[in-house]
Amino acid sequence: MEPLAAPGFLYTITVFAVVIAILVAIHEFGHYGMARLFGIKVEAFAVGFGKEVVGWTDRHGTRWKIGWLPLGGYAKFAGDMNAASQPDPALNALPEAEKAALFQFRPIWQRALVVAAGPMINFAFALLIFTGFFLAFGQQITAPVVGAVVPDMPAATAGVQAGDRITAVDGRNVRRFEDVARAIATNPGEPVTLTLDRDGQTLEKTTTPRMLRETDRFGNEYSRGALGIRSGSEIEIIRHNPLSALWAGIGETWATTRMMWDTLAQVVTGRRSVDELGGPIKIAQFSGQSAAMGAAALISFMALISINLGFINLLPIPMLDGGHLFLYAVEAVRRRPLHPRVQEWAFMSGFALIMSLMLFLTWNDIASLTLWDRLSGTSG
Numbered sequence: 001m002e003p004l005a006a007p008g009f010l011y012t013i014t015v016f017a018v019v020i021a022i023l024v025a026i027h028e029f030g031h032y033g034m035a036r037l038f039g040i041k042v043e044a045f046a047v048g049f050g051k052e053v054v055g056w057t058d059r060h061g062t063r064w065k066i067g068w069l070p071l072g073g074y075a076k077f078a079g080d081m082n083a084a085s086q087p088d089p090a091l092n093a094l095p096e097a098e099k100a101a102l103f104q105f106r107p108i109w110q111r112a113l114v115v116a117a118g119p120m121i122n123f124a125f126a127l128l129i130f131t132g133f134f135l136a137f138g139q140q141i142t143a144p145v146v147g148a149v150v151p152d153m154p155a156a157t158a159g160v161q162a163g164d165r166i167t168a169v170d171g172r173n174v175r176r177f178e179d180v181a182r183a184i185a186t187n188p189g190e191p192v193t194l195t196l197d198r199d200g201q202t203l204e205k206t207t208t209p210r211m212l213r214e215t216d217r218f219g220n221e222y223s224r225g226a227l228g229i230r231s232g233s234e235i236e237i238i239r240h241n242p243l244s245a246l247w248a249g250i251g252e253t254w255a256t257t258r259m260m261w262d263t264l265a266q267v268v269t270g271r272r273s274v275d276e277l278g279g280p281i282k283i284a285q286f287s288g289q290s291a292a293m294g295a296a297a298l299i300s301f302m303a304l305i306s307i308n309l310g311f312i313n314l315l316p317i318p319m320l321d322g323g324h325l326f327l328y329a330v331e332a333v334r335r336r337p338l339h340p341r342v343q344e345w346a347f348m349s350g351f352a353l354i355m356s357l358m359l360f361l362t363w364n365d366i367a368s369l370t371l372w373d374r375l376s377g378t379s380g
Contacts, residue, residue, distance in 0.1 A: 319347055
């Protein structure tokens with residue numbers, strides 16, 4: 001199959017900007033909505049950084065604005081020194097009546113809910129997309145039955161046979177062949193144990209997925225683990241009612257999140273190369289390519305990025321939502337917040353870590369094969 005032509009640079013950047021703007025707005029609206037629910041004053045709601053391009057002030061005194069650089073955003077609470085919600089020490093001198101509307105003087109559980117609402121609404125957005133797709137188009141299901149085993153591949157060496165039904169991978173139950181493929185693809189070079197049902201007899205086969213290099217329809221090369229098995233069942237389309245579609249959407253959201261966690265754990269422990277991680281340029285590239293395949297593909301991609309945004313923000317790194325939640329946990333244990341200088345040091349360290357990671361990931365993107373040619377549409 002001839003690879004599709006990559007979309008042009010301007011098209012890619014435009015789609016990327018729209019995707020990021022939507023997902024950031026959803027994330028920050030989670031913070032904003034929970035804060036308003038508790039009566040906390042929000043000074044600004046921004047999508048994008050830099051000089052304000054357009055904005056307005058609502059009746060609650062919140063300034064809604066769009067910045068010229070659509071690569072982030074924030075909800076700034078009254079009394080914050082900056083977009084990272086670092087408290088202004090001068091707040092302690094305010095009258096009690098004025099403190100009541102400020103985020104910093106709310107109980108820990110309220111502050112934690114406001115912070116957690118951002119990542120949670122990203123997961124909820126992805127769940128809504130999956131549920132909507134399952135309602136509109138049904139859910140593709142393939143029974144986890146082995147139809148064929150490729151000779152000289154790991155599955156054949158381990159003794160897996162055609163007709164075996166895979167019931168679990170590393171102790172995790174599977175219902176679909178897609179679950180098996182996902183588990184194997186993310187574990188190249190790592191031993192996995194397959195639990196099989198062969199004519200009513202339960203067997204366990206341990207084998208190691210082989211790393212394969214493949215090329216997608218746009219010519220992008222990627223690596224995945226493979227055992228050398230093929231499905232032996234026809235694809236079945238399950239039609240859902242709203243409740244079952246919601247349950248299936250929860251399962252899909254959880255499976256995607258679990259895959260991200262497994263991948264991160266593999267990178268941290270050195271079982272997976274950091275070169276496989278992508279940054280903003282890769283996200284932009286895949287945004288444009290997804291849009292080129294149609295609205296459904298782009299919306300599906302947005303669901304994955306939304307989960308990624310929620311997942312990353314829950315990591316316990318200062319400057320991220322997870323870092324705030326970690327500091328609140330410490331405050332709850334100590335029954336008093338950390339010294340302001342310690343918090344400032346933590347935020348500065350977190351900022352340095354995040355910026356270093358972003359630079360590294362961007363370099364990874366630039367070093368990818370013919371990336372600039374693909375973004376500009378000059379390669380066929």
